[in-house]
Amino acid sequence: MMKFRRSFPSLSNALFYLVVTMLCGVLIESSVNAQETTNAFPMFRYNSERTGRVPFAGPSENNLKWSISSAGEIWSSPVVNADGVIYVGSTDGNLLSVTSNGKVLWAFKSGDEIFGSPAIGVNGVVYFGSASGRLYALNPDGKTKWKFQTAGAIHSSPAIGEKETVYCSSYDGKLYAVAANGKLLWSYKTDASIMLSSPAIGKDNTIYIGSWDKRLHALNQDGSLKWRLDTEAKIDSTPAVCNDTVYVVDMNGKLYSVNSDGTLKWAFDLGGRSHSSPAVGVDETVYVGTQDGFVYAVRNDGTLKWKFKTEKSITASPVVDANGIVFISSWDGNVYALNTDGTVKWIVKIGDPLLSSPAISSSGMLYVGCVDWKLYAIGQ
Secondary structure, three states, X not given: OOHHHOXXXXXOHHHHHHHHOOOOOOOOOOOOOOOOOOOOEOXXXXXXXXXXXXXXXXXXXXXXXXXXXOOOOOOOOOEEOOOOOEEEEOOOOEEEXXXXXOOEEEEEEOOOOOOOOOEEOHHHOEEXXXXXXXXXXXXXXOOEEEEEEOOOOOOOOOEEOHHHOEEEEOOOOEEEEEOOOOOEEEEEEOOOOOOXXXXXXXXOOOEEEXXXXXXXXXXXXXXXXXXXXXXXXXXXXXXXXXXXXXXXXXXXOEEEEEEOOOOEEEEEEXXXXXXXXOEEOOOOOEEEEOOOOEEEEEOOOOOEEEEEEOOOOOXXXXXXXXXXXXXXXXXXXXXXXXXXXXXXXXXXXXXXXXXXXXXXOOOOOEEEEOOOOEEEXXXX
16 A cells, blocks of 8 residues: 555645655764774764765575564664664654564654654764754663754754764754754854755765755864865765765766865766765775666766666665675665676565665664555565
């Protein structure tokens, strides 16, 4: 039953379209440095640089192990702590805490829909935003630590930097830096709304964010502008940072490779609109999905390596495991595992559209949410 066609009174038609067109842009962050390995999947895109690359293997077979029902559609991308506990948001406003065997530990009711992914910080504190514009910090038992109000809806995911500083983008066009105690440190205003792009943090603590002002912004740790790069279209994609190169996709489907000083290395035309966030493999191959249903693999020199066609639009973001296998979910209701040459390793058919991006745990399990109100676990 296609429950995802319900109305969303808290969102305008434009907001609804853009959230639907990409849940991949939701971000989550942890205080773990991007290049450090962790047994958890503590944020959207796995690490603080948002590479979407994990240091462990994903599921080798298409075994659907379990699913649990929520009280709303799951557009949020799951995250996993070091103990295997999964956190994911739902459009009914609940943030769920779920064990690795599919048991719900607790549900926290926020004031509005949750489209973004949580982030797991120091001592297991969980951060997430809601459509009401509130940024929440929850203790591991689900009790509120603090909440911070922005001036616009939050559909992206927070990032966590040094000293547990939480960075959060909002539809009001601002990037907020919030201290570990919930107090505002600073805010940076772009020239248009920020819908789904979430902050990425480089090894030098430079913070990157995309905006509807058609720019990629690079900020210093104090919130001052370092540089900004003009793009051809609005940005919903979350930047990925790898080896002093920043990758980002604009809504027209142009993939940009940018030097750490803000100069353009190259741009690749994906041939169709995109709201997917790039993943970067060990060999710096960049993977990204498009609205016309393709997964692209682009070499680090800006040439096409391969592309794979799914049956419907892709708005989620790919994840790459330690073996170079690419995992991606699609509006066709399938989760795909693709080999390094772009051929199919396996497919799991869920049925209803998948806007949620996959998360992979150190035990080799893959978790993904669906608009059918369920969270799915794939693996042995």
